[in-house]
Amino acid sequence: MTLALNPIAFHLGSLSVRWYGILMATGVLVATLMAIQEGKKRQIISDDFVDFLLWAVPIGFIGARIYYVVFEWGYFSQHPDQIIAIWNGGIAIYGGLLAGLAVLVIFCYKRMLPPFLMLDIIAPGVMAAQVIARWGNFMNQEAHGAKTTLFFLQSLHLPNFVIQQMYINGAYYQPTYLYESLGNLLGLIIILSLRHKKHLFKQGEVFLSYVIWYATVRFFVEGMRTDSLYIANTIRVSQALSLILFIGAIILWIYRRKVVRPKWYLAGSGLKYPYNRD
Template structure:
């Protein structure tokens, strides 16, 4: 018989360290390592990724919180003291991605780096971090789907520990964390297997492929979740944003191929590595 997983991994004195935080820390390290490894092949210095990380991660969390608060303003306008209480939960990944993108664009401008190439290099790492991060939701028993049955979960041939963790207050729920994690893993494998093929991706297209894949996955997974943010009480924010994102990125993909004709991804930054700046 399996018991539900304790969300607290260990204690440091009076401080409780949760599995969610441990998983997110590992996810960030993995994403950074993947970015640095690929960046060396594309003539980008390791220090650029470390410096970007120091800005993008904290500001990404701020963006994720602001996004969540905006769409839950009915609650937070009545409880303003809870706006900064991120330790009580309430972040949205799309808000983090938007904030992270803004940080990257400013960073690339300051460092004179090609932004599309930087996005290409880091996006597989971001995808890997998302895949791991969903397991933090699993341990916290959050971001799940609607009620289901034990028979349905067993029909998916899931490990017993997942089935038991999906039993919350006596009710079994859809493991939407798992759906998103697995389908993003498939997307990551596809992107990693294609990005080094000669004359396949133009600069910017690894990133755009990630966005299109994730928007499709999130659109369908969001329709199963019970904790969605809504507009006008009927439209799921993440589904609407996923739809807009997919259409917009697809248009940009085609436009750049036809009109802009950017460099190939494998051409790298065009700078000799290692390089220095004035």
């Protein structure tokens, strides 16, 4: 007999504090600290990242919920009172990322910051946050794949606590949260190892590398999950969006390099910081 880990970390009176929330908050904190540290090398003050965070986090959560509700409209149209019941679950990371991107573009315009530079600085932290936050799905025993066997999970040389947590309602399931977390961790290590290599990346290409990597990982992992959102009950939404982002990022990379031949930094354009050229 296996015992699942308790998804509730502790109680504050009548309030239940779940591991999912703690891990998400930890991910946001790590992403912020990473951005501040990298920003110091690029002459961007920490206040800019903190101010951006104050807008991006709540709007990102709203975007993540809206994305989920839109693609589950068949249910929510019949239960409109559940639309705001985010405590019952139902957010989508892609919705949060797209909302956060919109906030960043507006924020950079208001602060006269180059958006691609900000994206380069923030992207690795976002990937680190995704690595951490996926373990919230582990604690909730959700976002898993199809049924599998104990023998298969043991063949992956997983720790016993991971195998136990994948025993749900009398069956073992594929730990797709783990596949995505490890895939993002590998991508994070590669990006952090290469992003300061001289003449390797132009401005914006660290961000585009993140998009390409995450879209690839998510495309394959999404195909294994059993809780996907669908378009017309046939097309997995996150797979379709991953494919669009993958192709779009490559096209934008080539376009900026080969067609536009941009001046990567807008010297003399009124920006308030002397940005590095690397």
